[in-house]
Structures are given as structure tokens and as C-alpha cells.
Amino acid sequence: MALYKRGGVWHYDFAMDGRRYRGTTKETVSSKARMIEAKLMQEAKQRKLTVQRRTLTLAEFSKRFLVWVESTRLEAESKEYYRSGWRMLAKTPISGMRLAHVTTDEAEALRFDHSPANANRALxxxxxxxGKAAEWGVIAAAPRIKLMKEYGRSALIDAEAEFKLLAVAKQPLQDVLTLILDSGMRPGEVFQMRWEDIAWDSGMIFIPRGKTKLSRRYIPMSERVTxxxxxxxxxxxxxxxxxxxxxxGHVTTVAKAFEEARAAAGLSKEIVLYSARHTFATKVMGATGNLSLVMRALGHTNAQTAMIYQHPSLETVRTVVNENHGPMLSRHNSRHTAVM
Known part of the structure; x- marks a missing residue:
């Protein structure tokens, strides 16, 4: 809130609810200018209250938002991400709040089951x-929504877990899981596969589109995928x-089927469908040591992103330490024998 003089006339400049108000009071006397500024601020507050009374609840606004999601050029995986995020929000008290009443503090008070990554889907x-509500003029400004800190996924699907999952998985989950384990494809890429993009003669799957410029790529088919x-x-x-x-027209999620299969197999909730992609990257990196090859297979544009997907076995560390201790251990045993 401020008054300043320009050309002998007092001007006002203040902000309210993320909107800036400024202009001339057309007054040369400061006391009269302050009265005009106070009146303008009161009118701005009244407009804010009127807007708040008119705004939709989050649940009511979700209908328009989801229609927008379906009409965009977002990848099918991203669309399902927002649909799933809304399903989580719909189960919380915030869904019944008016948009103008949703604040940063209200968002921080939300609690969701499972991992921070799962909570961040809703957030x-x-x-x-x-953001869309503010863009469409439904609210004056969008509050800041803070995400939870994610530590990344460390769970891999080892041979035993893979056997158990595939043994209880129903279709189409069984084929989807097999494809991700053996190709490293993103779930969304698997869901959008078309028969025209499979080169049977060369044993390749062509991915025509994706999240990055390198997502457009060929993936070799394993024998069991074929x-x-x-x-x-x-x-x-x-x-x-x-x-x-x-x-x-195609499958967009197998989340429920995966949860049921995981429970039937008696596996940890830390294992998710995306763990199959991490498992693929880790195996290929461990067998080849070729980061560039892994990046090409995953469709990544930078090494830092690709490294997130790799979980090298700590057995390598054990082997290195034991090898370095070998000569030292031999000398120690020789001295020990001599003393005896």
C-alpha cells in the first residue's frame, strides 16, 4: 500500500490477492488522496468476497478440469496421472472446499497413503x-502448492519376485509386466503399442512417440516377449x-490388477509396476557397463536421468573389498602361523 506524488497529483499503488491496483486519485491534497485510496481498497475487498462466494468447489471444478485433460495433447500416461490424482483428492475434505478458500496451508495438511511419490501425484x-482455475479467471490467483520430498524408488523385481508376480498376474497385466521387464518400456508406451509398429522379421518394436525426443526408438523383443x-x-x-x-480405445492402467497380484504374491508395497523398468535398466547396465546403450533403450536424453533407474548390486562392492583384502589377509595369516 503506497501513495506517491507525480506532477503535483497523488497516485495510489497497492496489491490485493495477487492483483495490483494503481492509478491517479486526481487529488493534490494527501488527506483526500488517502480517503480515495481507502475507498478503492474497500471496493477491491468487496469484489474479492463476491468472487469467493461465487467460486465453485474443487469437486465441481474437477468436471471442467477433467474435460480439459481429455482434450489436450498430453500423453495417455499423463492423462491417467491427473485422473488418478483427482481420485485421490476426491476422497479428502478439500474436495468440498471452494476454490478461493484453498490455501497453501490447506494443501500441506493433506495426508495420503503410501509413498511421497504417491502423495505428489495428488498434489x-x-x-x-x-493453476487452470486462475488461468480461466475462476480465482484471482493460485496458491503455492508444495510437493513432498521424494527419495526415489529402490525396490527391484528380483527373479523370485518376478516368478511370483507372473504366476498370479492376470491378463493383460501378465503381458504388460513381461514387456516392461524385458524391454524397459514405460507403461504408457506399452499401453499405446500398435500391431503396425511391430517388425516381426527383425524382432523389433517401434515406439513412435513419447516423453522425450529420444523416446522415438526401436526396442528389441526378447524370446518370451515375442x-x-x-x-x-x-x-x-x-x-x-x-x-x-x-x-x-486402449488400456490406460493396470494399477488395480498389479496391486492385487502383488498382494497375492506376498510382496512388499515398495514394488510398483515402474520397478520393472528400473529392473531392466539395472540388469542391462550391470551386464554391459554401457550407459549410452541404456539411455537409448530407455529413451533418455541425459545420463543423470538414466542413472536414477539403475540400482547396481552391492555384491560388486563386497567383491572389490575382498579382492583388495586378499594379499593383506595372506600376509597376516603367514605372520599368525609363524607366531603359533
Missing amino acids: RTLRRML KALHIRRKGMTEGWVFPSDSVT
């Missing part, structure tokens, strides 16, 4: 919803590999 959705796709193919030469009755 990112809330942030995007409020076998699984041949069984699923049933003479098809075009169309979705994983068709469904959804709006997109």
Missing part, C-alpha cells in the same frame, strides 16, 4: 487444477495391442 494434480505377442496377436495386423472400451 501435482491440485496444483494444476488451481512368444507372448504371437499368442495375443491372433492374426491381427493393425490396431491396439492392448485394446479396451475406454475413450482412448
